[in-house]
Amino acid sequence: MNLERVPNEEKLTLCRKYYLGGFAFLPFLWLVNVVWFFKEAFVKPTYNEQPLIKTYVKRSALGLLFWVAVLTTWITIFQHLRAEWGEVSDYLSFTIPLGVE
């Protein structure tokens, strides 16, 4: 879909849908929202729906950042301590690497 050709009201609905959808543990929707609507929110000359789009994009970015922080921390901890945890980490792993402790 080309945003250029979409009327402003529809842009707002779309942006809101993505923003709300992100709360269903789908941080990638927020990522898409931020990338997709960044220009609409911060570059384009002002129009009526822009302030709301701006808020959604900002909040999406914030949520995304939170997710990135949480996931990076967890992945770092898990990868470092997986071997040490032994049994627990085997149960946490979906694929267990071959030939590695």
Place this chain on the structure above:
Amino acid sequence: MGPGYAKWIITVVFCWLVQIASSNSVEQKIYVELNNTVPCVRLLNATHQMGCQSSISGNTGVLHMLETESDLDIILNTGPHPPYMVLMDAAFFNSNTMMRMKNSTRVAGVAVVISNSGPPQGFSPHNKCPNQNTGVYSDTYGPRLADCNGTVWNPLGNGLSFEDFKFPIFSMKDDNQTEVIRKCILDHNMGVNGSVPTYPLCAIQLFSHMHAVTSTATCMRRNDIQNNYSLNPETFCDPLGDYNVWAPLRPINFTDKGHKANESVVVAATRLDGRSFFWDIATGAEGTVAGFVTLLAASQALKPTAQQAPPPRNILFTFFQGEAFDYIGSSRMVYDMENKNFVIDLDNVHSVLEIGQVGLRRGTDLYMHTDPISRRNNSSVNEEVEILFSNMSSVAAGLGLTLAQPTVTQPLPPSSFQRFLRARSIPGVVLADHQSAFNNKYYESVYDNAAYLNASYPPDLTPEEQLEHVTDAALALADVATLVARSLYLQAGGEESQIPNITADPKIVTQLLYGFLIQSNNSYFRSLTNPEDNSLLESQAPQYYVGVPITSSTIKRSTRMVQYLLANYTGNPTSLNQSKCQDPSGLPGESKELYTYLWVRGSNGSESSPYCCRSTVRRTKAISPAFDLDLKQYDSQIYSTWTESRWKLIRARIFLVASHDLEMLTLGVGIAVLLLSLLITYFLSSKAELLFAPAQESPGTAY
């Protein structure tokens, strides 16, 4: 443009694919594959991993021949091309060298060229006290005898099989292939007049990446998790195991498990397996074959008399599999007996006569090992052992053998009988050729082979002549087999007057030794097995490493072979035809509960005269109880927990490697060319209008 064009494209693509698949000539030009190699693989027990492994993409290193002590210094300290792949003769394959390499980061792997005969001072990669922790002696049972405190059975053991090497170790035979490697080293890796050799150098790449790590507890847990939760489960390791083979003299109903009233059984036991440092090489001539050939010959010698004048007690011939790995077979049978899963239980066991290593006796000496603890604590056991000893001694004297008891305080050598004693005080002896430490200088090593057992043949004999040639080893073992057969008959309560009729045939012993040590594909073995069982016989020496079952129904060749032989020796030919042989139920006098029916090729000169052999021989699973679904004790201290890791690729190849600088230069030039081509393309497309004259405007096209 049309269907014709599409067809043309498909043809071109297809040709291209075929070319890729059929000729990888570049690879063939670079690498020389080494096919006759055997790796050392990773084995695991309850607490440790041991063996060898490469990285997932194989270990590569410049080859260096280890011939002198100074070579070792070059490899470990001064050489300019680390990490090295070490090519060594078997003489250097000892604990000292290997441990120094293990602790060095400059060794990428080892290739050992195995010779046919071992070093004269002996070599055993096993430990000094085999099956130390799963025998009967422990803190609660004869604590002063535990851990080989009394007698070190295998003093030459250097424990290499129990080390965990972080690099691959492959073995090779001394043949054309090793000549190729040697030539490659001589041509490329020897500097002129002692100078540093220059690139390109001869290198070798060894692949033996192992899936399992840490311990059996870890890899079995991962197996279970993957099986339960993964859509595409990976297996990390498999429990070692195969089948025990056994046959009672008088039939026992197979479907009726647990205690049998009025059944008193003398167990005649021996082991069916051995091992070595390398995977699936275990010739075990003295350690394994001598024992079970003796018991097979004894069963054959016993049959006529036992059928004419059956002794009051039953005799159970048992061949235990997996004994080298903490008594897998015997612990399983005892466990089944305790849990009423076997045709008899421990109450039915009258006594045990086990045949240990008997092929290398010094002069006429044989030794009868007994358990001092049960004899001291239990007077009835002691009495029975004394009776057994006096019976055997008198039989031995008649054969010109000297049978002695080691000192009364000496414990039992590593033996399956220990697993029976763990469960109960049962009278029994272990017959062996050694008084204390093993006579076997090559215990559980690749050198424990036919030549070491003196089963050697004069040159220029055809295979058929070799088969018939009675070797010294066969003569010696035939005496032992006679001793065993007669002792069993007396022990089972048979008449003393029948004893002279029981004699083992040296010719059969020599044929057995030939089949089990030289090649199983011979006319004698063919005549005693099913002609349709093509995969059974092989034209080389069978290997006795217990291994893991490839599928749930695979059975080791040697196990099946022993089953066929035992069936022929203890059973009788019947007049059933081939289809009736498979399912004789309903026929008068035949019963699948009591007997096993095997279709056998038979022999009538060179012609085959197949018949159906009815015997009491059975196979039961020899998988450690630790892996039993009811128990699942992967960290068991009581039962064997040995597993073998899985792997995807075992491979060895040699090639010439260029210097690091040259490799980097090639890569750099490649990248530069790529970037340049991108740049040119970009330039060309941006200036396309200038460079290429616009095509003639086609009139009439409007969008």
